[in-house]
Amino acid sequence: MAPTTKTPVMVLQELTVQKGLPPPNFQIVYSISGTHDNRFDYQVCVAGITATGSGPSKQIGKHEAAHNALKLLEEIGLYNPAENPVAEFRPSLKDGSPLKSALNSIVELQNICLENKIPPPEFIEISSIGPAHAKEFTLQCRISSIVTESTANTKKLAKQLAARDMLDKVKNIMPELITESDMGKKKFLQEHEEVIAKYNFLNNVIPDKCVQVNDMPNTLKKLMVLKDIQYENLKEDLEERSEEALKRILEKLEVEVKTLKFANEGLWNKHLIK
Template identity: 30%
Template structure:
């Protein structure tokens, strides 16, 4: 019965000679030759092998397929994280992958996702499939027109990402963006944003924050085109910043900082306890005051609370500008322990107001019941 069954339903590989019956008697078993797909792929061109792998083994990730294809040919893909954009809680990563003269990139919400997207795009490029992400990156005519329609600033491409990539390629610190002003009626708002990089500062304006940021980034990029990557002036700027920081903080590691003793710890705890139990009209008003209001007088309100709670307020203007070129100010509250808050802004007066605002926030947190 076994022989008849085997004759009626032969295994598919027997027709091609890849299998055969071994032995005789009741212990017959069927032996199947190992698949020859990999052997065939090894003799194919890279394009043919890539097309075969993508069609036959869809369960493999693009990164795995690309790695296996290239390793059989004595090379390996090189991945590079070239850009991180978006908010801190929702970043967008861009990876570039290259081997030989072939380059592609991909984006994703995680580094892993972006890496797989880059690998898939380079595989698609090999086999001749359309690469969506590459089209967006390089900018077709339709994409360029869409960008111009969205922003109406006549700036092609993505200047923010371009500037970020330049900084990464030249090993510079990333640019920072500051909202400096917001003017006009609600239906015709005008935003102003500053792009700060090293000692340079460029201003952009627009009808939206994004447009203003794009313009500021584009101006900074154009400014830096005046200097080659190895410019002695830029090298000097970076060297001076590093030297200044080293001089400022060099003695910190050798200084002896007093530790908090038990008596001091008890006094601090008592101060916080008493502060929470403090009462007063102004202190009560603090918890409902609009501390984010543009027209709120932070300096005056802080002084009124100080008079009511019997502590002194001292402002100390810092001569040195911040790394972003802003005026700086410290405000000291003669409480125990002494509270010191920092503020920075375009002018000394605005820096004092910013410090007072931070001090009010501190008091509101400490007196919250």
């Protein structure tokens, strides 16, 4: 007797025809390709049951899903292997579906980045294709120059799977990633050295840029020290105690000033230092 050559998909389709049932609905729920470890996870819905399967190719993943569906249908009495046998099928992947292992990957990835002071992960939606009832979403996870992509039938799952793949990469190249992050910070500081220095200078001079009139003496003292201006250079203007004198003092200190007027609190209640 010749060996059976029917694939699980063929047998499952024939079964639905024999039983007068809707054809099996196959959907790819996860895929990763372009690496030495390609993976395709399928889900099939038929006769009120749902089964999944995985494989290094779409064909094998689909066949495993059909194979597992037939086993479930056999258990509930809808499929008899003796009447329509299927060729021996051996799943190509020993481990189970990656869905469970991905659930906590985002939190773990964020914690690793925080602990090692590297940039947090960025998630970007790359594509959304397919009809409304069978959408496939592809999301990208990026940390510095490291990028991973995953596809699934929901955005949430695609994000989790991309984070899981990134987590695996980050654990393997952590020293290089930290070095790259430090080099990026150093480059930024070098390129913006003048701006940062000016910011630090102004921040140390006047932490609160809005200065009340009664706080002006202390502010002027700080500016005189930082600008290395002696009291004698400002003596006449300091003794005059007028708005014009104040403006001359601030000009000598190279500070711009804007007077804010408040009707209920006096004409020159505050001076805004820039």
